[in-house]
Amino acid sequence: xxxxxxxxxxxxxxFRNSLxxxxxxxxxxxxxxxxxxxxxxxxxxxxxxxxxxNITCDIYCWYWSYFTR
Numbered sequence: 242x243x244x245x246x247x248x249x250x251x252x253x254x255x256f257r258n259s260l261x262x263x264x265x266x267x268x269x270x271x272x273x274x275x276x277x278x279x280x281x282x283x284x285x286x287x288x289x290x291x292x293x294x295n296i297t298c299d300i301y302c303w304y305w306s307y308f309t310r
Contacts, residue, residue: 242264242268247267247268247269247272248272250264250268251268
């Protein structure tokens with residue numbers, strides 16, 4: 242299956258429903274592909290969550306991390 246067909250399958254429900262079982266099995270689980278981030282990388286994501294020194298950060302994590310550098 243071509244890259245264009247994979248993109249179309251994720252965007253076009255009618256096209257995706259017309260695919261055979263074999264073609265469906267070739268689609269990635271996530272349209273962006275496999276995503277794996279380390280804990281350190283997650284700390285730099287705005288809106289991410291992590292625990293550091295017993296402080297749980299959420300949507301304001303970027304603010305806290307910016308001013309404590």
